[in-house]
Amino acid sequence: MATRTSIAIVEATEEWGAVIAGNLARDKSHRLLLMSTDPEKLDALVSKLTRYGGAELEAISCAMEACWEADIIVLAVEEEQEEMIMEKIKQVATGKIVISISPRLTDGKGTSSHVLRNTLPFSRLVEIGIVREEEAVKMVISGEDDEALLLAKELLDGVEPDGGTKSTATRA
Amino acid sequence: MYDLLFHHIGSKILLDGAGKEFLKTMFIPKKLRKKQYLLQEGEQGKYMAFVNKGCLRSYSIDEEGREHIVQFAIEEWWIGDMYSFLTGEPSDYNIDALEDAELLMIDRKAQNSILEHLPAYEKYLRILLENNYVATRRRLNNMMAKTAEEKYLDFIKQYPHITQRVPQHMVASYLGITPETLSRARKQRLTGK
Numbered sequence: 001m002a003t004r005t006s007i008a009i010v011e012a013t014e015e016w017g018a019v020i021a022g023n024l025a026r027d028k029s030h031r032l033l034l035m036s037t038d039p040e041k042l043d044a045l046v047s048k049l050t051r052y053g054g055a056e057l058e059a060i061s062c063a064m065e066a067c068w069e070a071d072i073i074v075l076a077v078e079e080e081q082e083e084m085i086m087e088k089i090k091q092v093a094t095g096k097i098v099i100s101i102s103p104r105l106t107d108g109k110g111t112s113s114h115v116l117r118n119t120l121p122f123s124r125l126v127e128i129g130i131v132r133e134e135e136a137v138k139m140v141i142s143g144e145d146d147e148a149l150l151l152a153k154e155l156l157d158g159v160e161p162d163g164g165t166k167s168t169a170t171r172a
Numbered sequence: 173m174y175d176l177l178f179h180h181i182g183s184k185i186l187l188d189g190a191g192k193e194f195l196k197t198m199f200i201p202k203k204l205r206k207k208q209y210l211l212q213e214g215e216q217g218k219y220m221a222f223v224n225k226g227c228l229r230s231y232s233i234d235e236e237g238r239e240h241i242v243q244f245a246i247e248e249w250w251i252g253d254m255y256s257f258l259t260g261e262p263s264d265y266n267i268d269a270l271e272d273a274e275l276l277m278i279d280r281k282a283q284n285s286i287l288e289h290l291p292a293y294e295k296y297l298r299i300l301l302e303n304n305y306v307a308t309r310r311r312l313n314n315m316m317a318k319t320a321e322e323k324y325l326d327f328i329k330q331y332p333h334i335t336q337r338v339p340q341h342m343v344a345s346y347l348g349i350t351p352e353t354l355s356r357a358r359k360q361r362l363t364g365k
Contacts, residue, residue: 003209068274069203091173095200095282122197 004056007155008033008070010063010077010085013041016101016130017076023159025049031056035066068092072151073123075100086119097148098123099155102130124148128156173201176224177276180248184299185292198286199276204228210251210267210275217256217263219277223249226273227337230265231345241346244270244334250300270338315348321357323347 012021012034024030032055036042042059049057060066067073067089073096077085082100086093100116116125126143139156143149174196181187181195199222204210210228211217221228223245230243230251242265245251256263257280278286286293314323327347328335335343344354 002215003212065203068201069205071202092201094197095277095279 002029004029004031005072006031006033006070007072007074008035008060008063008066009074010035010066010089011081012036012076013038013045014076014078017074018045019159020074020076020101020156021045021049024055024155025052025057026054028054030054031058033058033060033066033070035060035063037061064088064092067096070096072096072155073098074155083115083119086115090120090123093120094122096123097126097145097151099126099128099148099152101128126152128152173224173274174199174276176248177222180222181293181296184296187292191290191292194289195286198282199278202275202277204269204273204275206269206272208269210269211253211256211263211265213264213266214262216260217253217265218279220250220252220254220257220283221245221267221275221277223247223251224274224276226275227270227334228267228273229270229338229342230267232265239345240348241342244331244338244342244346246333246337270342319357320347320349320353321360323349324354324357325361 007024007030009017009021009024009032011017012032013036017036021032021034024032032049034042034045034049034057036045036059039059039061042061046057046059049055063085073089073093075082075085075098077100079102098116098120113127116127124143124145124147126141126145126148129140129142131138131140139159141149141152141156143152174192177195177199178187178192187195200219202221204226210219210221213233225247228245228251229241230245230253231239231241233239243251251267253263253265253267255261256265287297314326318326324343324347327343340354340358341351344351347354349357
């Protein structure tokens, strides 16, 4: 029997946070720590995901507490909140896989890479850029840690918002 | 977050500011809730954990479902399956939290990195292993040669803080006696008979 992997989703009620949470909630091998500063939306999300009967779910209002308990951290944070959140969690993110989702990108390249790397230099970073090409949405996964890249790809397997995605793993 | 760890390491080797800053980048902070697993039987024990706060136990389960506790760990103790950590083989043990816990975990790669950058850390590990050998040898002798009451007296003398934090049936499991035998031993100690 395997120990459940604890995955913190920071701002789980934001668009991509909810999509990722929905994908991961079906898997019983996971324990999801769903963090949001909006308690009503968070309660609604937990209620919705509980119906899948898969992952163990926990609602947490503090990003640092969620990331401290987590083995893997998913950041689905708005651009203006990014640096603040990363400062909050950096001490407890050391050595952990941190997957940052950036929905505002149009060219697939990490515009927030320098912020991520500067603030979380000792985490195993994976960046997911959302590329919108005409009517298709593409996720581009990049990072330097092979194991983290592979894990991110596995976690995102099955994510298909807005008519379909293709994910590609690249090395930065 | 790192004060206890640095205190523990610093009590055995010289640890300067640069060394401390380097160590901070090597350990993974992890919180566990009561009853949560750190490791389950059959998994590879990828980490050794330094306990900052809380109480954990390491145990195996026999074919009849009985638990056999091999170790407790409280603040400033290390816990993990060293055999699995070193060999990469699946663990025979389970490790879970008896209280909400805060740990600093290290994997093999990080440990090797520390040994490369902080040669004195090897002395720290040597001292830990020596202490572990002495404790294991003492325990082996206790298991083979002592009465239930003697085992219990040794345990409470050596580990008074643990006695107060873990249930009696777990103490009994650790000592290799039944809870009933432990209860009798405790009574004998209290009444002096």
